[in-house]
Amino acid sequence: MKISGSNSVKPLSLYIHVPFCKKKCPYCDFFSVIDPFLIPAYVDGVCKEIQLGAGMTGSGCQALVHTVYLGGGTPSLLSVSQTAKILETVYQVFAVTPDAEITMEVNPGTVDAAYLSAIRQLGINRLSIGAQSFDSAKLSFLSRIHTRDQVFETLSGAVRAGFSNLGLDLMYALPQETSDAWQTDLDTALALQLPHLSCYMLTLEPGTPFYGQYKNGYFSPCDPDRRSDFFVHTSRVLENDGYCHYEVSSFAKSRQYRSNHNTHYWERGAYMGFGPSAHSFLPGVPPGPVGQRFGVRTAPGAGAEALPGIAGDAGPVRAWNMGDIRAWLDRLAVGGLPWEGHEILSPVQEMMERIMLGLRTDIGVDVNGLHREIRALMDRLAGQGLGVFFHHNSADFRAHRFRLTRSGLTCLDSIVDAIVRKIM
Ligand code: SF4
Structure with a gap:
């Protein structure tokens, strides 16, 4: 409709x-x-x-x-x-x-x-x-x-x-x-x-x-x-x-x-994928009747220990379909969801994905909502690379929104690696 x-x-x-x-x-x-x-x-x-x-x-x-x-x-x-x-x-x-x-x-x-x-x-x-x-x-x-x-x-x-x-x-x-x-x-x-x-x-x-x-x-x-x-x-x-x-x-x-x-993907919006090997992402699927349909009970909160201060609760769900087309068809033939697996993202995974995807785009990453250690790291990285790897836009900077320049995008993997090493 x-x-x-x-x-x-x-x-x-x-x-x-x-x-x-x-x-x-x-x-x-x-x-x-x-x-x-x-x-x-x-x-x-x-x-x-x-x-x-x-x-x-x-x-x-x-x-x-x-x-x-x-x-x-x-x-x-x-x-x-x-x-x-x-x-x-x-x-x-x-x-x-x-x-x-x-x-x-x-x-x-x-x-x-x-x-x-x-x-x-x-x-x-x-x-x-x-x-x-x-x-x-x-x-x-x-x-x-x-x-x-x-x-x-x-x-x-x-x-x-x-x-x-x-x-x-x-x-x-x-x-x-x-x-x-x-x-x-x-x-x-x-x-x-x-x-x-x-x-x-x-x-x-x-x-x-x-x-x-x-x-x-x-x-x-x-x-x-x-x-x-x-x-x-x-x-x-x-x-x-x-x-x-x-x-x-x-x-x-x-x-x-x-x-x-x-x-919508880069902004971490909800999507459902259909067909063999397709992925779905459902942010904030709650526990309870809807969540149970996704297999969500209580989120383990993994990662909360690694970064104190981040509450562990039911997180976003990522699911992936069977990649074998015949198995996918067989599952559907009996009325079952053809998921091969799913995971509930921990707060740390969630934060990493937000940073990785944001840095790919000209929207950048709003670090305000991030854990203080990550925010401090981003501040430091951006400070070191200001005008070279990060855009020097004072309004963005004051708002703690960081965007990579063209040169910064060539180092995207290294910047993300530095952040991952800090978190993991
Ligand atoms: S194999 Fe198919 S999906 Fe892959 S690049 Fe070629 S046409 Fe595209």
């Missing part, structure tokens, strides 16, 4: 993981399978899981859904009618705001103009297009299924379908990638004047084919100094062109084109 906003209910985001790909990319560690015959069963299963999820939040009426994100995998492998069935289920069982951001990840080479037009009619109003590059050699290295021309076809089909809120994913810092090659990708993207760009560095994730090739000496990854140079250059070039660098990898032409869904 679509309803108007209310102050008395908390915003909720929904993530729907569509775990199918035409082919596995050698760098990817997201869960997906290449068996399209499972798609019909998946669609039935995910609709059932959405219904179960709504039941857990009191028929969905205790929260207003303001973003829905179909991610993957490759959601654009679903047919229009399969996508419609999933979205209709969401609208039937959750309260969705009329201006909700409904995003779908689409991959060039899997969609045509008619498909894009049809999903626009379904209410999808934001597209994230997995281009990765316009360079044929880079696309080939990444084993992508699409060509440079298909990226442009997808973009023009999206614009003709009426999508004004859309963005591209681009990847850089590939082994031996030259500055010129990345600049050409950036120039091509800039010429398109898209509302949103996500620029990611290639990372070699353990367990992926690329990681094995790297370990076996087939290629050397881009070295850390070069990665920092790429990052700083990317940020500078895009900001000079009018983009706001609002999160480590995210750039938007204006506030209205920021990803509301991802911002």
Whole structure:
């Protein structure tokens, strides 16, 4: 059901993981399978899981859904009618705001103009297009299924379908990638004047084919100094062109084109994930009838001893779904929640996540509510790195809100490590 906003209910985001790909990319560690015959069963299963999820939040009426994100995998492998069935289920069982951001990840080479037009009619109003590059050699290295021309076809089909809120994913810092090659990708993207760009560095994730090739000496990854140079250059070039660098990898032409869904994650809002391997995060799930549905009884308060003064009580719950699609289907077939596990975050975990996620963004971290030792550490770090790693904005500083500069973002991991060492 679509309803108007209310102050008395908390915003909720929904993530729907569509775990199918035409082919596995050698760098990817997201869960997906290449068996399209499972798609019909998946669609039935995910609709059932959405219904179960709504039941857990009191028929969905205790929260207003303001973003829905179909991610993957490759959601654009679903047919229009399969996508419609999933979205209709969401609208039937959750309260969705009329201006909700409904995003779908689409991959060039899997969609045509008619498909894009049809999903626009379904209410999808934001597209994230997995281009990765316009360079044929880079696309080939990444084993992508699409060509440079298909990226442009997808973009023009999206614009003709009426999508004004859309963005591209681009990847850089590939082994031996030259500055010129990345600049050409950036120039091509800039010429398109898209509302949103996500620029990611290639990372070699353990367990992926690329990681094995790297370990076996087939290629050397881009070295850390070069990665920092790429990052700083990317940020500078895009900001000079009018983009706001609002999160480590995210750039938007204006506030209205920021990803509301991802911002909700970074601000630690509640979200429910559906589909194999999807995660859910429910802040402050109380003990009692609702909490018991999540398996929450009394929070252990772990970490309260490590940092005296932090009360241990029922904390936020994080849950993760089974990653095996058949096990996920089997669990749903008997009416069970397909969770593989869940944890109640301790106050220390909660505080760490708040710092880590806040520092990724241009919103930064408000240290006022943090434990005094962490606040003192943040004060010290910010004082030492003021104007270099932390923004020198006196209003922010007085308010104890710390934001990293571009150079600071290149040291994000080290800064977080320093904080973790202090806490743990
Ligand atoms: S298409 Fe996307 S989700 Fe699928 S394997 Fe490639 S990177 Fe991973």
